[in-house]
Amino acid sequence: MPTIWCANSLTHDDKTKMGQKPNFPKGQRRLNHNLATFLTNISSLSFTENDYLCTPCYQRSMEKFNEMYICINSPPAMETDEPRPTRTAATTALSNIATLNTFDMFLSDQNKSSDILDDEIMDIEFLVNRENSLALLNKFFSLVGLSSVRDIRNQNILRQKVNLGIIVIRKAAEELYKENQEKEEIIKSNNKSDITINDVNELVTNFQLLVNMSDYAEQIRLLTLVPKAWGRVKTSTFFGCTDHQARYGIYLRDADQVLSYPIDCRGNLPFDPFIEQTVFNFYHTDEISKASPNKKDVLQNNKNPKPIRFMLMSLREAYQIFIQENPTMHVGKSKFCSIKPKWIKTTTPHDSCVCEHHHNPELLLNVMNRLISFRLTLSSLVEMMVCQNSTVDCFLRQCSTCNTKMPSIYFIELLQINGTNEDDDITWVLWEKNEKKTELQRHTTSISTLLDKLDCLWNKFLIHYFVTIEQREYIKQIKLISSEHGTAIVQLDFAENFCLFSQSAVQSSYYYNKQVTIFTVHIKMGLGHRNLVFISDYMKHTTEFVYQAQMDFGIAASWTFSSTSHGKGPVDGVGAAVKSCATRYLLQGSTEQAFLSAEEFFRFTHQANDHQVMKGDLEPNRPIEAFYIKSSDIDFIFKRTLQKRWACLERTNWIEGIQSKHQFDPVGVGNIKCRRTSSDSYSETFELF
Known part of the structure; x- marks a missing residue:
């Protein structure tokens, strides 16, 4: 970055800017427009408001500038015997705001013939306006019990005092409103003057809370609502955001893009590692894939053997389940599929461990899907046959609302819409147990016979489906709460x-x-x-x-x-x-x-x-x-x-219906508590001996 030197080179003739150790003073204080104009008029050099002066030159220039101002404005400055301002004086002072430029207009009319003194006259007008405004402001401060202002260079202190004065006036007005309710209703109107100071503070506090609770992009969007006088430093300090967010919000505000979302122009961003790990773990859940028990199904991953797992559904179905369970995670289908580990296979080889309770209804459902030209899964069919907010009674067929719903009723309505006769013949297969062995049997019957068979399997399947979901979720939860100690x-x-x-x-x-x-x-x-x-x-x-x-x-x-x-x-x-x-x-x-x-x-x-x-x-x-x-x-x-x-066990004390129980908790010695599912509130206690 180039060095900024003092612009008043005439004062530093004996100094040099060259060499390894230059002794020419650096510019420390920036000139404003009025001071730059004043120095240009009294010096042979030309100064602008972008020039800088060293501290000694700046102090000397300000002393000369103030001496000229005192000489020109000496009559008003000598009025030291002015009485203490009263309410009448304050009212008069407030009414004189419109006449602040009277003296300026007089000076301007007297010097129109001289073009050389135009800049000096503008400076004098500015100084007179500022002095009169300061005097009026101090009178206002004295009325509300605040100290006068002498140094106006600290804009923050001046702004704070003005805000305090406004608060005092608003609170006094609010006290009057409380004393006279009728007067309050008359004063209230559609404008914003009826908003109290406490209301304003509450609004600002809630807006700060909203910004802090929002995400990164939403914070930038909300920062476009800050006042136009606010800069980056004040915005970042007030809301506790980063400088980049404050700068971006101000940029959108100045571009008349209030409440616009920021645009990320960095191209392809790296994928969130937390979401990637969540998807990776999702593929390994027992609900999505299962480990192969085959000794040949082992894959070497960096010399680390990984048992191969096979998907229990398609990638599309797995993606839909992931989106439903994690609605706040944004991941596309292609990215979801690319995260799948290579030891998790989508194509399942010959499988001899399929659940009979699930597979038989699915075989019949596939036949019906071909008839109605519509793909319906078992899970979606279950949702249609039970209540929307299903309970255990719905799956046990003890619910008075949905216990009469059967798949055959639903499919008969669809067949009538498609114009298909229930008496038409159709071929279907089913796993059936004959003479202590299970074989695949092929049948050719009417459609109504197939639907009757589906209804026969449905009640037992619903109970099995409910137990499967409940136990899988319970085992998942206890794995999460497990610990080393x-x-x-x-x-x-x-x-x-x-x-x-x-x-x-x-x-x-x-x-x-x-x-x-x-x-x-x-x-x-x-x-x-x-x-x-x-x-x-x-x-x-x-x-x-x-x-x-x-x-x-x-x-x-x-x-x-x-x-x-x-x-x-x-x-x-x-x-x-x-x-x-x-x-x-x-x-x-x-x-x-x-x-x-x-x-x-x-x-x-x-x-x-x-x-x-x-x-x-x-x-x-x-x-x-x-x-x-x-x-x-x-x-x-x-x-x-x-x-x-x-x-020691008696056959009469054996647990009844043990195959329908899935949770066993010992109670003392010889007693055991059994439940249908692990999360079931109803339990039975059996005394074994």
Whole structure:
């Protein structure tokens, strides 16, 4: 930035601006128009209002300027015996505001013939006006009990005193209004004069609060309403905003774009990392995707194995659910799809674990969708069959408002609109249980028969649908409140048995491979988690095995079950990772490296995970902790503990309808409280022994 020197070069002839250490004084005080005109008239130099003077030159120039002003305006200044102003004097002073320019007009008329003195006359007029205004203002201050003003250079103090004087007058008027209610109604009009000082302060305070509560762009939009006399510094100080916001708001205000939104011209901005992480976690929820239990479905991500998850719906449906759950997050569909991790697949391979309660109504619904040429999902059909503000009674078909609504009634109306006859034949398939096995059956019947079958499945499906939603939300909530030193969420399940095959095996050994039982456990404690796997040669997936894996620790616990066929979770990924690692080892090795027993498979799994990693807030531990349980130990514990305990139970005290219960809480010793869902207020207590 260039150096600003003192403009009065005649005073500093012996100074220099050159060299490494120039001694010419720098300009510190800026000239106004009147002082610049005065110096130009008395000096051979030409000064403008953009010039600067050093402090000594500025003080000397002001002294000369004031001396000339005193000489010209000496008669009014000598009136020192003026009596104390009264209300009459104040009224006279206020009425003389219109005559402030009388002396100026006189001077101007006397000097019209002299063009040389025009600038000096304008300066004198300005000084006289300012002096008269100051005298009138001081008279006003004396009436309201404020001290007089002598130095008018501090504009902030002068403005504060004027505001205080106005407040005193407004408060006095308000007191008069309170004493005379009729007078108040007469004075009130459509203008803004009836607004009190307290009203003004409340409006300003609420406007400040509105600005502080708004987002970044909305704050700039509101700042366009500030007065035109306000600058950047005052605006940013008053509202507590940034200088950039104040500058942008003033720019829009001066451009007559009041209440206009700011335009970001920076091009493509980086995506919000918080929203990106939220979308990433959304893809991993059990409602959107499920972990594959297949040992081959593992993807290496930077040498870190990731169990593959399969989407339970299309990307469009997942995007709509995300927007409904997060309405304040702005993300486009293309960006939403691009955030999907590569180990989450949209195309699902052959799936043999589909829920029968969901799949059968969906098969019938797909047939009806083809008839009515309209795509209707199960969830949307459920919303149509229950009340808008649905309760548990709606799903149990105990609601007096919606218990008569059935899918057949809705579809019959649509068929009549399309002109389709209910007696027309149609082919449909359904999973049905015949002789203790479930098979896919194909039927060719009338449309009315298909609708009757859908109605038969509907009541049971509604209960299953309600339990599925309730348990999924409850499990999601308890995972959020888990902590390292508080509540731990333990998910456990049996994985599919692992076959101990060998590379280059003989043909006759194909049907005689040994198997290994794998019991997987996932423990979540806040941000940390632990993965456990129990390997055994005990081939029965029964309570005896589960008891040996968890034992009696004396810790308070509750059992929470998901609905049938909806228990997919991280434990499926743990089992897939263990079997995938062992399969790659066997296929890459020779016959000598084959596992001949469950104990050898356990030693390999333990060695493959024998390295420390960080998992959230917990101490470093293994990726998957492996344990081995002998079948002989399970039989011994069963005979020593469980067999004696179960012998005390009477068959008459068994829990009734246990398959419809999904929450079990122990109450003391021998008593257990059961609920249909975890959030259900109604419960039943059973005394076991």
